[in-house]
Amino acid sequence: MKTCPSCGSENRAEASFCSSCGAAFGRVCPNGHAVPAQARFCDQCGAVLDSPATSAADGAAPRRDAPIAERRLVSVLFADLVGFTALSETRDAEETRDLLSRYFEVARTLIARYGGTVEKFIGDAVMAVWGTPVATEIDAERAVRAALDLVASIPELGSGLKARAGVLTGEAAVTIGAAGEGMVAGDLVNTASRIQTVAEPGSVLVGDVTRRTTREAIVYEDAGEHELKGKSERVALWRALRVVSGAGGALKSAGLEAPFVGRNHELKRIKDLFHSCAQDRRAHMVSVTGIAGIGKSRLAWEFYKYFDGIVDQVYWQRGRCLAYGEGVAYWALADMIRMRARIEEAEEPEAARRKLRATLREHLLDPEELAFVEPRLAHLLGLGDGAVGDREDLFAAWRLFFERLAGSAPTVLAFEDMQWADTSLLDFVEYLLEWSRDYPLYVITLARPELHEQRPGWGAGQRNFTALYLEPLSPESMDELLEGLVPGLPERLRGQILERAQGVPLYAVETVRMLLDRGLLTQEGSVYRPAGEIATLDVPETLHALIAARLDGLSAAERRVLQHAAVLGKTFTAPALAALSGTSGDDELRPMLSGLVRKEVLGVQSDP
Numbered sequence: 001m002k003t004c005p006s007c008g009s010e011n012r013a014e015a016s017f018c019s020s021c022g023a024a025f026g027r028v029c030p031n032g033h034a035v036p037a038q039a040r041f042c043d044q045c046g047a048v049l050d051s052p053a054t055s056a057a058d059g060a061a062p063r064r065d066a067p068i069a070e071r072r073l074v075s076v077l078f079a080d081l082v083g084f085t086a087l088s089e090t091r092d093a094e095e096t097r098d099l100l101s102r103y104f105e106v107a108r109t110l111i112a113r114y115g116g117t118v119e120k121f122i123g124d125a126v127m128a129v130w131g132t133p134v135a136t137e138i139d140a141e142r143a144v145r146a147a148l149d150l151v152a153s154i155p156e157l158g159s160g161l162k163a164r165a166g167v168l169t170g171e172a173a174v175t176i177g178a179a180g181e182g183m184v185a186g187d188l189v190n191t192a193s194r195i196q197t198v199a200e201p202g203s204v205l206v207g208d209v210t211r212r213t214t215r216e217a218i219v220y221e222d223a224g225e226h227e228l229k230g231k232s233e234r235v236a237l238w239r240a241l242r243v244v245s246g247a248g249g250a251l252k253s254a255g256l257e258a259p260f261v262g263r264n265h266e267l268k269r270i271k272d273l274f275h276s277c278a279q280d281r282r283a284h285m286v287s288v289t290g291i292a293g294i295g296k297s298r299l300a301w302e303f304y305k306y307f308d309g310i311v312d313q314v315y316w317q318r319g320r321c322l323a324y325g326e327g328v329a330y331w332a333l334a335d336m337i338r339m340r341a342r343i344e345e346a347e348e349p350e351a352a353r354r355k356l357r358a359t360l361r362e363h364l365l366d367p368e369e370l371a372f373v374e375p376r377l378a379h380l381l382g383l384g385d386g387a388v389g390d391r392e393d394l395f396a397a398w399r400l401f402f403e404r405l406a407g408s409a410p411t412v413l414a415f416e417d418m419q420w421a422d423t424s425l426l427d428f429v430e431y432l433l434e435w436s437r438d439y440p441l442y443v444i445t446l447a448r449p450e451l452h453e454q455r456p457g458w459g460a461g462q463r464n465f466t467a468l469y470l471e472p473l474s475p476e477s478m479d480e481l482l483e484g485l486v487p488g489l490p491e492r493l494r495g496q497i498l499e500r501a502q503g504v505p506l507y508a509v510e511t512v513r514m515l516l517d518r519g520l521l522t523q524e525g526s527v528y529r530p531a532g533e534i535a536t537l538d539v540p541e542t543l544h545a546l547i548a549a550r551l552d553g554l555s556a557a558e559r560r561v562l563q564h565a566a567v568l569g570k571t572f573t574a575p576a577l578a579a580l581s582g583t584s585g586d587d588e589l590r591p592m593l594s595g596l597v598r599k600e601v602l603g604v605q606s607d608p
Contacts, residue, residue, distance in 0.1 A: 068176045074131035075143035075210065076172070076189055077116065078196035079107070079150055079165035084124040087160070099158060100124065106153050114146040115139075115311035119183055125196075129184050132174045138247050138309075140169045140213040144240050145309045147204040148218075152264065155202075162202045166195030167240075169210040187230075194228040195237060204240040211238040216249025217309075218242070241484075246308040256516075258509050259484035260302050262477030263295060266468050270303050270444070273466055277442045278312075278410040283433050285443040287459050289451065290470030292546050293506030296446040299470070300414055303444070307412070315340070315411040321420040329422035332415050333398065334380050340405070343381070353383055363404045373397045391424070395431050402432065406439040418447035419454070426455055433462050449598065450553060472503025481505055486512055488527025493534060500537050507543065514540040554601070561592050562601065 081087075081103065088096045107126045111118055115136070116128040128146070130139035147165040154163040172188040191207070199205040211220050219241045225234040242259055245252035260267075270286055277284040288296050300318075307314045317339055319332030338345070341359040343352045356377060364370045376397035378384045388394070405411045415421070415429070429443060451458055459465040473481070478498050482489060485508075489497075501508035515521040515534070522531050539547070551559060564581040565572055574589060583589045596602040 070174055070176065071171050072132050072135070072174045073170070074129050074172050074174060074184060074188070075140040075167060075169040076184060076192040077111070077128045077130075077143050077147050077165060077167050078125060078193045079147060079163055080123075080125035080196060081154065082162045082164055082201040083160075102157055103154070106157070107150060110149050110153065111146050113310045113312070114142040114149075116143060116146055117183070127189070127193075129174075132183065133176050138217075140167070140210050141217050141247065142309060142311070143167050143169075144204065144206060144210065144214050144218055145243060148240055148243065151202055151204055153268075156268075164196060164199035164201055165204045166192050166197075166199055166206070167204065167210050168192035168195060168207045169213055170207075190230060191228060191235070194230065195226075195235075198226050198228070198237070205237045206240055208236050208238070216252065217245045217247065219244050243305050243309065246305055250308065251304075256485065256509070256513060258481050258505065260298065261480045261484070261505075262473040263299055263302075263470070266299060266470065267302050267306075269466070269468065270299070271306060274303075274307070274410070274412070274442050277464075278314075278440045281438060281440045282464055283437045283439055283441040283443070284464040284466070285429070285433055285445065285459055285462060286466045286468060287445045287447070288468045288470065289447050289449060291504070292448060293504045293543075294470045294472065295505050296470060297416065298505070300416070300444060300446060304414075313409040315405050315409050316414070317412065318414045318416070320416040321418055321422075321425065323417075323420040329424045330380060330428070332421070332425060333428065334382075336413060337377055337381060337401075349383055352381065353378065356381065356383070360401070363401070363408065369400060369404075373401050377401060395428055398428065399432050399435055402441060403436050403439050406436070406441050410440040410442060412442045412444065415443070415445045418445045419450040421447075421451070421454075423454075426458070430459075430462065433464070437463060473505055474503070478503060478505070478508060481508060482512070485509065486516075486521065486528040488524075488529065490530065493530055496534070496537055506546075510540040510542045511537060513542070514538070554596075558592055558596060558601075561589070561596070565602075 091099070103124070104121055104126070107121075107128075108118055111126075111128045114130075116130045117132070119127040119129050121127075128143075130143045136142075144167050147167050151163045151165055154161050168188055168191055170188045172184050172186040175183050175185075195205050195207065205223055206214075206220070220238040221241060223237040223239040225236050228235050244257055266288075273284055273286060276282075288299060290296050304316060307316075317336035319335030319339075321332045322328040337343075337356070341352075341355045343355050347355075357374065360370055360374055360377070364373055375384055375388045376394050379388045379394065380398065389397075402411060402413070415425075418426075429445070432441065433443065445459075447458075459467065475498065478501060479494070482494055482497060497508055497511050500511060512521070515530075520531055520534055521528050523529075551562070554562070561577070561581065561583075565577055567580060568576055574593060577593075578589050581589070593602065597604055
């Protein structure tokens with residue numbers, strides 16, 4: 001007889017699995033094939049194996065409770081590589097194995113980040129489940145988010161590689177404690193697998209229950225009804241397009257939100273740097289620079305939506321620098337403290353002090369630290385009664401608060417409009433990165449190119465610093481943006497909008513909004529059509545202030561040069577501009593033109 005080390009039941013001596021709980025005697029792959037003790041891959045199906053362990057038959061496996069079977073509401077994800085079999089025929093076996101290993105690692109990492117459990121790998125397919133052993137109210141949403149991220153990540157593994165995925169939510173038979181041994185079973189699993197097989201490469205299909213559960217956070221389009229093997233009736237499916245809010249629909253925009261296009265590489269870079277910062281517990285700063293409307297804030301919003309959906313806790317602080325006003329030197333920093341303490345700008349001082357004190361007591365457990373930090377943060381918020389020390393003292397107290405936050409969870413500090421930041425705030429950010437380098441503090445700064453006029457070499461001296469410069473979107477990305485925003489536009493109108501926008505997404509979006517607001521563009525079913533002839537496009541009123549602000553930031557001499565250039569038209573030559581303005585081409589005009597190009601007010605089409 002053979003005794004099961006998992007449940008203690010007696011079994012036949014030749015048994016491979018326990019007849020009571022199903023536990024394996026000896027080592028098996030996720031698909032149930034017996035494998036040698038030291039194997040890293042299954043020699044029958046190619047599945048990746050966990051690190052070698054002593055078999056249960058040797059009596060070394062720890063005793064565990066017998067798995068418990070029950071019905072639960074779960075979300076099941078199936079994904080596979082499209083065309084992998086044909087691709088593997090043209091590759092060396094070692095190369096194929098390496099590709100599969102990297103694919104499995106990406107899948108495991110993403111599924112774990114979103115709180116899912118990998119049930120099994122079957123060849124080049126992966127199955128994962130949410131809702132067991134612990135359920136949350138956003139399990140279905142996390143499953144779809146994971147599917148979208150997984151499908152988007154696969155092309156980076158190799159040229160021509162794509163994945164497809166299916167997600168289905170419903171009741172299934174779940175065996176608690178049997179991960180990797182058939183934890184979830186039933187029609188739900190089979191149907192989810194069938195859904196994945198009808199998805200197009202690079203897409204994610206979901207069932208109706210999944211869509212209804214997650215539609216506040218994710219945009220879908222109707223994918224029609226499909227015949228699925230084993231189903232007597234056609235099944236309605238929906239194609240997941242993109243995430244449009246924080247977890248559970250939080251902070252969802254009530255207006256028109258364009259699809260996120262052309263910045264996937266930058267977003268992935270920001271995500272990867274964040275996870276490195278969190279795992280290594282090392283501070284890092286990412287400086288995102290680009291002209292107004294180029295997509296800096298949208299990039300930060302996409303990052304927020306991402307980490308708000310993962311399972312790990314992240315502290316998020318956001319502050320905006322102001323261009324004018326009294327007491328604005330540290331306004332962005334004060335914004336972050338108010339956000340963390342839930343203090344409104346117009347809050348009564350006494351109520352604000354109570355909220356600040358409660359927040360500090362939550363994160364500062366040492367009474368001496370609390371006594372040091374509280375008056376200095378109150379001073380930052382304008383709640384102090386007088387002087388509380390010099391700048392070095394203030395910096396130390398503010399730094400200590402953020403360090404204690406980061407001691408509990410990775411902490412993100414997002415500074416917007418840093419081109420307007422006071423020198424003192426720039427000094428504090430650099431001080432924080434230097435003194436708090438052993439904490440998971442992730443600093444993101446969003447700025448226009450003018451920041452580098454104020455602080456040349458911004459961030460370059462820091463140990464952990466990454467600079468991202470956002471260029472105008474490509475014509476293909478702009479076309480994709482318009483198609484996702486207002487599908488079906490006539491070619492002529494589409495060309496007018498793209499010509500006006502010049503790769504700046506905000507210009508295209510605001511132009512579309514202007515046309516909709518004026519009734520010049522109407523929706524007919526799923527497409528948009530002009531209500532009449534649109535001969536010319538005005539500059540949207542919403543962009544007037546933005547353009548005026550950019551011009552006001554220039555010197556008087558630079559503005560005069562632009563006025564003269566406007567007379568010559570959209571393009572001009574330096575000699576023609578010099579003749580019109582009466583300036584010397586090389587000595588006087590060239591430096592100003594170079595400065596305007598550097599600020600991206602002008603662009604160079606050719607430079608002989």
